[in-house]
Amino acid sequence: MTSWIRWQDSLWPSPDDGGALWRPWGGRIERYLPYALLALSTVLSLVISGHDPLRTLGLAGIAAVWLLLTSTLLPERWEGHPVVIAVSFTGLVAIAAVLEAHDTIFLIFMITGFFDAMRLRPAPLALAGIFVVSALINTIPNGGPLRAFADQPALWTVVTLVQTAAVGGGGLVSAAMARQHAERKRVLDELAATQEENAVLQRQLLSQAHETGVLDERQRLSQEIHDTLAQGFTGIITQLEAAAEAKGDPAEWQRHVGSAMTLARENLTAARRSVRALGPQPLSAATLPEALGEVSRRWSDRTGVEVRFTTTGTTRALHPEIEATLLRITQEGLANVEKHAAATIVGLTLSYMGDQVTVDVRDDGKGFEPDAAGEGFGIPGMRARVARLAGTLHVESEPGGGTAVSADLPAIALEAGV
Numbered sequence: 001m002t003s004w005i006r007w008q009d010s011l012w013p014s015p016d017d018g019g020a021l022w023r024p025w026g027g028r029i030e031r032y033l034p035y036a037l038l039a040l041s042t043v044l045s046l047v048i049s050g051h052d053p054l055r056t057l058g059l060a061g062i063a064a065v066w067l068l069l070t071s072t073l074l075p076e077r078w079e080g081h082p083v084v085i086a087v088s089f090t091g092l093v094a095i096a097a098v099l100e101a102h103d104t105i106f107l108i109f110m111i112t113g114f115f116d117a118m119r120l121r122p123a124p125l126a127l128a129g130i131f132v133v134s135a136l137i138n139t140i141p142n143g144g145p146l147r148a149f150a151d152q153p154a155l156w157t158v159v160t161l162v163q164t165a166a167v168g169g170g171g172l173v174s175a176a177m178a179r180q181h182a183e184r185k186r187v188l189d190e191l192a193a194t195q196e197e198n199a200v201l202q203r204q205l206l207s208q209a210h211e212t213g214v215l216d217e218r219q220r221l222s223q224e225i226h227d228t229l230a231q232g233f234t235g236i237i238t239q240l241e242a243a244a245e246a247k248g249d250p251a252e253w254q255r256h257v258g259s260a261m262t263l264a265r266e267n268l269t270a271a272r273r274s275v276r277a278l279g280p281q282p283l284s285a286a287t288l289p290e291a292l293g294e295v296s297r298r299w300s301d302r303t304g305v306e307v308r309f310t311t312t313g314t315t316r317a318l319h320p321e322i323e324a325t326l327l328r329i330t331q332e333g334l335a336n337v338e339k340h341a342a343a344t345i346v347g348l349t350l351s352y353m354g355d356q357v358t359v360d361v362r363d364d365g366k367g368f369e370p371d372a373a374g375e376g377f378g379i380p381g382m383r384a385r386v387a388r389l390a391g392t393l394h395v396e397s398e399p400g401g402g403t404a405v406s407a408d409l410p411a412i413a414l415e416a417g418v
Helices: 002-011 027-049 053-072 082-102 104-110 112-117 123-142 145-151 153-245 250-276 288-303 320-341 379-387
Strands: 306-312 345-353 356-363 392-397 403-410
Touching (some): 027 053, 082 104, 082 112, 104 112, 104 123, 112 123, 123 145, 123 153, 153 250, 288 320, 320 345, 320 356, 320 379, 379 392, 379 403
Parallel strands (some): 306 345
Antiparallel strands (some): 345 356, 392 403
16 A cells, blocks of 8 residues: 555655646646635625525635635745645635535535645545545535435446546646656756856866967977077077187188078077967968968968868857867878878868867878877877867878878857957
8 A cells, every 4th residue: 555655646746846746736826716716606606696695705704714824824834734734625625515505606616625635645635635525516516425425326426436537637647747847947957057067167178278278389489499599599699709700801700790690580580480380370360261271272382282171061160279279280280291291182171060170181192100100290299289178189091091180179169258
């Protein structure tokens, strides 16, 4: 018996499980429906029936006071208590029965008993309450339940059971639909929370990637200054010191001064190149597809290797860190082709795919063994770039079979104000 009750309660949740889920009416409609049915029954009785109006109004007043005490004015902490619900139901049905016995038209108000019965727990008690209300509604106009069931027990039993099943079944269906709606709402709320959490993590990831990129650029510039500018300045100083010592030999003096000027020009060119490398210049006034198209065109003009550039998917603005990384990967991929591949055709594809964006660089060159690729191929650097943005880098190659480099990154949209 206990397991059956638990099964019934799983179908018909208790008030503690979320009252609005199991009630056929929710919120204000359920709270004020009894008053509306009582008022309608009273008006119809006064207008149509011709019964003693004072008695009608007195009984209706008692019913209204009972509703106020057990529903409207009841402290919120008592509303879901099973004893309070049982007392409220018993009193309501008793008053409604007296009203219906006074005037049959008050069976309209007795319908309220069905809704009150659905609040009873456990579920078998709720079904018993519905059975009682059904029996009273149907038998009071026929002399009351005792007389009706005594005269025609089979008829009234079947009628009451069928009505109980219909009302109870309707409550169960309503409860199931309400639970499904609540479950969908919960899932949508969790999905929204997850999306917001992912957005926060993505912003943190981009911030960390930016900071790491800044550090990498500082290290690169430090190394480049050491390797080019510092050494160049040392060479200039050495040539000028040599020129100062060769004042008595105009030809030697001119040679050292000329060497110093040549070194100065080379260092100026190197400094400008370092400044240009600080930011992805092609993206400063162009979209990512336009920038990749321009980069590939210039590379093709310089190397003489044909580049076939295509864009797939719906083009949209992405976060600057994402676009800059894709541009750098493309530049490094083309640089690898130029240095190592001896290719005749390069395929460059930019693909927008839902929450991912991919750039592919493919060539028909001589290829290599990916496991043997070292720093000279630039693969570790490209892999580190995409890893900072939670992306992946795929390299496919074999000797004589060309090379394909694919970088996948999250397609984080450009936010307003970025």
